[in-house]
Each structure stands twice: as C-alpha cells, then as structure tokens.
Amino acid sequence: MNLNCFQLFAINLVILITNSEFFEKQKDFDFDEYNVSVFFISQSIATNLLICFQICKHEPKCAYLTFKSNKCSLYTKYASYIKKYDQNSVFYTRLSAFDLKGxxxxxxxxxxxxxxxxxxxxxxxxxxxxxxxxxxxxxxxxxxxxxxxxxxxxxxxxxxxxxxxxxxxxxxxxxxxxxxxxxxxxxxxxxxxxxxxxxxxxxxxxxxxxxxxxxxxxxxxxxxxxxxxxxxxxxxxxxxxxxxxxxxxxxxxxxxxxxxxxxxxxxxxxxxxxxxxxxxxxxxxxxxxxxxxxxxxxxxxxxx
Missing domain, CATH: 2.60.120.200 (Jelly Rolls)
Known part of the structure; x- marks a missing residue:
C-alpha cells in the first residue's frame, strides 16, 4: 500500500508522541472490564490515535487511555490498580498526569x-x-x-x-x-x-x-x-x-x-x-x- 506524504507525517507524529514525555505505550496489558466503571472517565469516537491523545490531554483527570475500533476510552490515574495481562491489548500512560499532590x-x-x-x-x-x-x-x-x-x-x-x-x-x-x-x-x-x-x-x-x-x-x-x-x-x-x-x-x-x-x-x-x-x-x-x-x-x- 502506497502512503502519501500526509499519511506518513501523521504516522511519524503518532510514533513521536507515543514515545515522548507525554505518553508511554504499555504492551500486553488492558483494564479489567468488571471493575473499570469505578475509574472510567469517558468514551468517544476518534478517527486515529493522535486525536485520542488530544482528547486525553484536554481532560485533566485522564491518566490512561485505550484506543480500540476508533473508540477512545479515558481512565483516571487509579485505574492502574485494575490493569490485567492481555497479550492482545495495549494502553497508553499519560506521564504528566501522575502528580498525586500529596x-x-x-x-x-x-x-x-x-x-x-x-x-x-x-x-x-x-x-x-x-x-x-x-x-x-x-x-x-x-x-x-x-x-x-x-x-x-x-x-x-x-x-x-x-x-x-x-x-x-x-x-x-x-x-x-x-x-x-x-x-x-x-x-x-x-x-x-x-x-x-x-x-x-x-x-x-x-x-x-x-x-x-x-x-x-x-x-x-x-x-x-x-x-x-x-x-x-x-x-x-x-x-x-x-x-x-x-x-x-x-x-x-x-x-x-x-x-x-x-x-x-x-x-x-x-x-x-x-x-x-x-x-x-x-x-x-x-x-x-x-x-x-x-x-x-x-x-x-x-x-x-
């Protein structure tokens, strides 16, 4: 498949942000759906991961996100307590969100x-x-x-x-x-x-x-x-x-x-x-x- 310049730019930008000081990719993990409602913030439609990152950055409570089938799901910093191993999943950590403020x-x-x-x-x-x-x-x-x-x-x-x-x-x-x-x-x-x-x-x-x-x-x-x-x-x-x-x-x-x-x-x-x-x-x-x-x-x- 041939990619145009804009598509290549978008992909490289996503890779850059994913590995930047703002977000870190966590492979082989997901959140326990049975308990997730306690620490779930919101879910919205996003056409790509970059948009999902932007949604998270505009939500002060957002510390984690998942992006599945164009659905961008945001979670609070306490959701780390309910993460589980899943080799087919991935979530992203917003690194700037972890000031517990005492x-x-x-x-x-x-x-x-x-x-x-x-x-x-x-x-x-x-x-x-x-x-x-x-x-x-x-x-x-x-x-x-x-x-x-x-x-x-x-x-x-x-x-x-x-x-x-x-x-x-x-x-x-x-x-x-x-x-x-x-x-x-x-x-x-x-x-x-x-x-x-x-x-x-x-x-x-x-x-x-x-x-x-x-x-x-x-x-x-x-x-x-x-x-x-x-x-x-x-x-x-x-x-x-x-x-x-x-x-x-x-x-x-x-x-x-x-x-x-x-x-x-x-x-x-x-x-x-x-x-x-x-x-x-x-x-x-x-x-x-x-x-x-x-x-x-x-x-x-x-x-x-």
Missing part, C-alpha cells in the same frame, strides 16, 4: 476491596463490617459498619499538615462514634468524631502525652441516611472542617507528634466507653498537606 493513602473501596492503592496500608480485621453499594449504586463499593470497625496497619499517618476526607453516611445516632482514631494509646492521638455526644455534629481533636486536648465541633449536624463528603484539614496550628466542599468550622489544634502510630482504627475509639461506629464509608483519602478551598471543592465534585 495524596499518601487512598482507600477507594471497590469490588469488595478495602486496600490502600497508594501506600499499601490495607484495612484489616473487620468487625461487624459489610460491603455495600456506594452513593452511585455501584455494588461492592462502600464499607458499612454496624457497631463495627477496621484496623489500620502501623504507619506515621499524621506528623504535620494533613487533609483527611471521605464520603460518609451515618446510619444511626451513636454517642461519640468515630471516623478515625489513630495513635499509640489514648494520648498522642488524632481523633475525628462523627458525633459530638448525640448531636451528629463532627468533631476533630488532638491529644498529647500530657493529656491536654484541643478540639473544635462542627456547626451543623449530619443527616441520618444521607451521604456527605467530609473533609478535615490541619495547617499552621489551625484545623478546618468542610461539609460537601463548604467550610463549616475552624479551630486551634496542636501539631501531631511525629511517631509510628501503632493503634489506629476506622470506626473504633481508643476510649473503652465509646461505641464502635454505625456508618457507611467510601473513597477515604489522606494527604500530607492541607488542601485549599478550591481543591476541596474539586474533590467533592469528583464522580469517582
């Missing part, structure tokens, strides 16, 4: 998995824990605790500025039920409470070796049975709480101690008198910096 732990919860896909701090030893559909109705994509809990492996989760966020749905009102309680013992802990007393108003506090405690309580209660995006940040001694992307409350907190935290839980308190949580959780993220208002709003509006 994201150090991420539990997306999908296909019954409670694994952390960034640092391998997988949740384990569940008690009264179930896997349910998430806020989009996708099955096996959220955690439900019924007076239950998970353990977190020992890590230095909090040692300075941070952002902790998740989609959370209270299922009952419970006295001082926890989102996260993380330290060594009941002191030197970072605690995020879903209900101050029986108020359903979230609270964040920081305990020290000397048993001093600084905390603040949100202004508005959480609704039972409603998914809410909750964000807690800490920067320069100031803690902030956001509900559905909007700042709700701020207060002074002490700096977290730089220690290996060996006693950390999702849903459980280190104080024996406080019950385990009755709530649903999804898309749990921890950053090693305080996200700004725009970034928090963007996280709230993400659809994965």
């Amino acid at each position: 994201l150090v732990y991420y539990w997306p919860i999908f296909n019954s998995s409670t694994n952390d896909i960034v640092s391998r701090a997988d949740l384990y030893e569940p008690v009264n824990a179930f896997i349910i559909s998430n806020r989009f109705g996708i099955p096996k994509s959220a955690i439900s605790l019924s007076v239950g809990r998970y353990k977190l492996p020992p890590r230095n989760y909090f040692d300075g500025d941070f952002t902790l966020m998740a989609w959370i749905r209270l299922t009952i009102t419970s006295y001082f039920q926890r989102f996260i309680d993380c330290g060594i013992s009941k002191n030197n802990t970072v605690i995020v409470i879903l209900s101050n007393g029986l108020s359903n108003r979230p609270q964040i506090c920081k305990n020290t070796n000397s048993y001093s405690e600084l905390y603040f309580i949100s202004r508005t209660p959480l609704e039972i049975g409603v998914w809410n995006h909750l964000t807690f940040t800490f920067k320069n001694g100031l803690g902030s709480y956001y509900k559905n992307g909007v700042l709700d409350q701020q207060g002074t907190l002490e700096y977290p101690v730089n220690i290996l935290r060996t006693n950390c839980f999702l849903g459980k308190s280190l104080l024996i008198q406080d019950p385990d949580a009755s709530a649903d959780f999804d898309d749990i993220k921890l950053f090693n910096r305080a996200l700004d208002d725009d970034e928090i709003r963007q996280e709230y509006h993400e659809n994965f």
Whole structure:
C-alpha cells in the first residue's frame, strides 16, 4: 500500500508522541472490564490515535487511555490498580498526569476491596463490617459498619499538615462514634468524631502525652441516611472542617507528634466507653498537606 506524504507525517507524529514525555505505550496489558466503571472517565469516537491523545490531554483527570475500533476510552490515574495481562491489548500512560499532590493513602473501596492503592496500608480485621453499594449504586463499593470497625496497619499517618476526607453516611445516632482514631494509646492521638455526644455534629481533636486536648465541633449536624463528603484539614496550628466542599468550622489544634502510630482504627475509639461506629464509608483519602478551598471543592465534585 502506497502512503502519501500526509499519511506518513501523521504516522511519524503518532510514533513521536507515543514515545515522548507525554505518553508511554504499555504492551500486553488492558483494564479489567468488571471493575473499570469505578475509574472510567469517558468514551468517544476518534478517527486515529493522535486525536485520542488530544482528547486525553484536554481532560485533566485522564491518566490512561485505550484506543480500540476508533473508540477512545479515558481512565483516571487509579485505574492502574485494575490493569490485567492481555497479550492482545495495549494502553497508553499519560506521564504528566501522575502528580498525586500529596495524596499518601487512598482507600477507594471497590469490588469488595478495602486496600490502600497508594501506600499499601490495607484495612484489616473487620468487625461487624459489610460491603455495600456506594452513593452511585455501584455494588461492592462502600464499607458499612454496624457497631463495627477496621484496623489500620502501623504507619506515621499524621506528623504535620494533613487533609483527611471521605464520603460518609451515618446510619444511626451513636454517642461519640468515630471516623478515625489513630495513635499509640489514648494520648498522642488524632481523633475525628462523627458525633459530638448525640448531636451528629463532627468533631476533630488532638491529644498529647500530657493529656491536654484541643478540639473544635462542627456547626451543623449530619443527616441520618444521607451521604456527605467530609473533609478535615490541619495547617499552621489551625484545623478546618468542610461539609460537601463548604467550610463549616475552624479551630486551634496542636501539631501531631511525629511517631509510628501503632493503634489506629476506622470506626473504633481508643476510649473503652465509646461505641464502635454505625456508618457507611467510601473513597477515604489522606494527604500530607492541607488542601485549599478550591481543591476541596474539586474533590467533592469528583464522580469517582
């Protein structure tokens, strides 16, 4: 087959871009179709691979793409967790898309998995824990605790500025039920409470070796049975709480101690008198910096 100059130019341009700093070809791999909906962005018709590259470059969330039968499919950076070996397939990695912006732990919860896909701090030893559909109705994509809990492996989760966020749905009102309680013992802990007393108003506090405690309580209660995006940040001694992307409350907190935290839980308190949580959780993220208002709003509006 004879190719004209334009066709040769287009082919060489595709080869150049494919092997450039922007995209890298990954042979013999594809994405697991059973799980891919969690990390799928969009699909559109493209007459050639070059156009597919351009579509990806104009989508900020795009980190991977496939091009099959003139169909250009885009995926988020977390789709790497569901890639599979397939000698007849290929996908492309957008190399400039992998700035995690301080994201150090991420539990997306999908296909019954409670694994952390960034640092391998997988949740384990569940008690009264179930896997349910998430806020989009996708099955096996959220955690439900019924007076239950998970353990977190020992890590230095909090040692300075941070952002902790998740989609959370209270299922009952419970006295001082926890989102996260993380330290060594009941002191030197970072605690995020879903209900101050029986108020359903979230609270964040920081305990020290000397048993001093600084905390603040949100202004508005959480609704039972409603998914809410909750964000807690800490920067320069100031803690902030956001509900559905909007700042709700701020207060002074002490700096977290730089220690290996060996006693950390999702849903459980280190104080024996406080019950385990009755709530649903999804898309749990921890950053090693305080996200700004725009970034928090963007996280709230993400659809994965």
